[in-house]
Amino acid sequence: MVTGPDSLFVTLLILLHTLPSExxxxxxxxxxxxxxxxxxxxxxxxxxxxxxxxxxxxxxxxxxxxxxxxxxxxxxxxxxxxxxxxxxxxxxxxxxxxxxxxxxxxxxxxxxxxxxxxxxxxxxxxxxxxxxxxxxxxxxAVGSRPVVSIEGHREGGMGLVCQSEGWHPEPDLVWLDSKGVSLSAGPPETHRDLKGFYTVKQHVIVQETDTNLFTCRVLQKRINEEVETEVHIPSALLNYTTPWRLSFIVCCCLGVITVIGLALTAFCTCKKTENDSNI
CATH class of the missing domain: 2.60.40.10 (Immunoglobulins)
Known part of the structure; x- marks a missing residue:
């Protein structure tokens, strides 16, 4: 059995070995x-x-x-x-x-x-x-520059659609006029592919303005990224008379001509009757 200073030394070694070391x-x-x-x-x-x-x-x-x-x-x-x-x-x-x-x-x-x-x-x-x-x-992932397509005339103006793909996280899409004011548009359409990338699309109907300039902007605030495309629609397209409007105008014109014709016929008939009675 170890005694004296040697015993104390051994005890210290055991304690140092068993205690967690800082x-x-x-x-x-x-x-x-x-x-x-x-x-x-x-x-x-x-x-x-x-x-x-x-x-x-x-x-x-x-x-x-x-x-x-x-x-x-x-x-x-x-x-x-x-x-x-x-x-x-x-x-x-x-x-x-x-x-x-x-x-x-x-x-x-x-x-x-x-x-x-x-x-x-x-x-x-x-x-x-x-x-x-x-x-x-x-x-x-910053998606593609928006692609704007003309869909044709719609009730109330010209129909446009904007689409951008390859985004992550999911972005927002907004339509703006030339002054940067948001336009009232249809509900956004969002699709996520198997790899996790987002595609966004949105339709809008625009009317003639002083510039006829419209912007589709796609932005992701979380990653501070945005891309946009500006499009100019010629006034000739915006003012184009659609077939149904043309038909309506023609019908109105024919109606007016018919009424005038009937009125003239009635006037002539009355005039002739009056002349006959005087003879």
Whole structure:
């Protein structure tokens, strides 16, 4: 049995071994603002330790919390474990291996898809400690310049339709006159394809103005993007008399001519009768 100073020394070693060491505690840091990624590009999701200690003997989990809530990348004991990786992330994720020794666990996500939009978690675990950070990823895709087509004459004016495709998130579409005042238009039509891109369309009926200039604007305030197309409609088109209006005018004219003819006939008949009675 060890006694005296040696005994005290052994006891201290045991206590130091059993008590959690402050040196293994760390904090996981990352961005506080959303990361904006462009569909089709690559993006880096920052995540690192403070202090900058090595994670080579730790576990690093990257998890998608929205909407699937599952691990899509794991680094553990010096190995990358991807056996159960979410299929949509296969071949698109990696860490910076040369940076792991100083606590950099940032994730590189290549060929960003609109379905990557959501909330992510970077979780780092050692034997005695763990911490995490959550990162909001906003995937944006700016759609095509609006295409404006003339649909022809409608009740009340000329019918126009505007369409733009390839957007994310879902955008708004507005019709404006030459002064920037919103026009009353039909209900917006929105379609989302299998890849998550949005197409928007909206019809409007316009009437002649001093400029005959009209603008279709598509905007997404969340990503601060907008595109627009201006169109000029000639007065000759706006003032064109449609067949039904032409028929109506012709009928009115014929009606007026008929009434005048009947009136003249009646007048002549009365005049003739009056002359006959005088003889």
């Amino acid at each position: 040196s293994v505690k760390f904090e996981v840091l990352g961005p506080t603002e959303p990361i904006v990624a462009v569909a089709g590009d690559d993006v880096i999701l920052p995540c690192y330790l403070k202090p900058n200690i090595s994670v080579e003997d730790m576990t690093v989990d990257w998890r998608n919390l929205d909407p699937i809530d599952d691990i899509f990348y794991r680094y553990q004991n010096g190995r990358i474990i991807l056996e159960d990786q979410i299929p949509s992330y296969r071949g698109r994720t990696s860490l910076f291996k040369e940076e792991l020794w100083r606590g950099n666990t940032s994730l590189k996500l290549t060929r960003v898809q609109v379905t990557d939009d959501g909330l992510y978690e970077c979780l780092i675990q050692s034997k005695d400690w763990y911490d995490d950070i959550k990162i909001q990823v906003l995937v944006k």
